[in-house]
Amino acid sequence: MNFLQSLAQQFAGKPIDWDELEEALIRADLGVPMTMRIIKTLQEREAWALLGIGDVIKAVRTEIARILPHDPAPIRRAIGKPTVILIVGVNGTGKTTSTAKFAHYLGSARFHRAVRGVLPRTFGVRQDAERSPLEASATRVMLAAADTFRAAAIEQLDIWAKRLGVEIVRGKYGADPAALCYEAYQVAAKGDIDFLLCDTAGRQHTKTNLMAELQKVKRALGKLDPTAPHDTLLVVDATTGSNALSQAREFHNALGLTGLIVTKLDGSGKGGIVVAIEDELGIPTRFVGTGEQLEDFAPFDRQTYLDNLL
Ligand SMILES: Nc1nc2c(ncn2[C@@H]2O[C@H](COP(=O)(O)OP(=O)(O)OP(=O)(O)O)[C@@H](O)[C@H]2O)c(=O)[nH]1
Ligand SMILES: [Mg+2]
Incomplete structure (x- = not known):
């Protein structure tokens, strides 16, 4: 209900x-x-x-x-360079799963239809619409395993990368995530990658040293492309309720978020946090996760939300 x-x-x-x-x-x-x-x-x-x-x-x-906005913002694209998406959030919200789902989505026909749909209104977007559907579907995605902290985090992302058939840049446990993302960007740029998705370690929004670590990741990427990361997305778990609002506030203060991925909307009957965060912080929900499978991921759609989730 x-x-x-x-x-x-x-x-x-x-x-x-x-x-x-x-x-x-x-x-x-x-x-x-x-x-x-x-x-x-x-x-x-x-x-x-x-x-x-x-x-x-x-x-x-x-x-x-x-x-709620009528049209969610399209994914901003870097021209002739990798588009970098930084995925952040507190522990266990679904960052790694969402990174994999996002990569899957970027390779899907749904994404390519959406890109063609927004092109006339978007300035500076790479002209996917002028490529043939076959070329367009050859979007190249790379993952950066920037969670070098949690045990088995690198292997977890590696399994997804193999399943998805996408490349991955991985380092050693304990390595500096900023250095890893810096390196991943260079590999992506050389490899003509379209999207670099950086999965980061879960961290409490109240720990200033861990937030500073993410600021360093952002700065490192910014050295290679001043417009990177092109999107910084906070992953919040819909079932955590109003705590998600304080998470969003702190991550936004530290990093300047461009949107949310709201996960675990399946079965929770809860989605009010989408409204509270947009209302109080002006941060739009860009994507939603509705399950553990790759397909359980979609751009936020206001009407579907109003019809189903609330
Ligand atoms: N039901 C449901 N489960 C999800 C969803 N997204 C992620 N999960 C599950 O949530 C659990 C944690 O997911 P992860 O992707 O590992 O979360 P994380 O944020 O990367 O976790 P840390 O890296 O440890 O901070 C896993 O069991 C996922 O399958 C969702 O949209 N719905
Ligand atoms: Mg993770």
């Missing part, structure tokens, strides 16, 4: 209890400002005491639709 359905069930056939409604909206991870706005909008109506759950649901949908 999605969030709006459970709200309807909870409040069916009785007058709205405002405290109970406030609690339900906050429990759905929509965030305090959004919750307060929805309640204020409803209470400013004439005859608000007579409002039913149908009116509430309409107001919730309207407010959420107002916050």
Whole structure:
């Protein structure tokens, strides 16, 4: 059951209890400002005491639709150089799995249709649309195993790389992730790679030394291409609730995020965090993960989100 359905069930056939409604909206991870706005909008109506759950649901949908962008930003592409995507986040959110899924997506027909779709409105994008479909499908992706910290992290990404048939740059455990990403960029540039995806180690957003390590990765890549990384994506687990908001705030302060990958939206019935982070920090959800398989990954789609996840 999605969030709006459970709200309807909870409040069916009785007058709205405002405290109970406030609690339900906050429990759905929509965030305090959004919750307060929805309640204020409803209470400013004439005859608000007579409002039913149908009116509430309409107001919730309207407010959420107002916050979420109509079109998610397309992937920014470097011209004639590797496009670098840095994947960051706290421990266990799904960074490595999302890196693999992302690589799979970049090689898929879905991505190439999307690129053709956005081309007329995007300046400076490599002209994929002018390549034949066969050429376009030959997008070359490389992975950088920049989690040199957690035991077995390198092997985990290596298994994905083999499965996907993509190249991987790996170093030794304990190696400096900034040096590894620097090297990976050079290998990618020589190898005519289109996308370099850097999987980093999980880290708590409160540990300043670990955040500084990521800033160093960013600086190292920036030395090779001042526009790199072209996207810095925070992976958040939808089931962690409002803690994801503080994660997003800290990672954004340290790195300037360009978007989120929100994982584990399958089965959780929770997706409110997408709204809270966009509302309070202005960071868009760019991709969603809905399972453990390679196919369980898609660009964020506002309508699908409104229809299914909320
Ligand atoms: N159900 C579900 N499980 C997921 C999803 N994404 C990742 N997982 C699972 O979450 C677990 C952790 O995934 P990883 O990709 O290893 O997470 P990580 O962020 O790289 O972890 P660390 O590197 O240890 O910080 C694995 O069991 C994944 O299969 C998702 O969208 N849905
Ligand atoms: Mg990992």
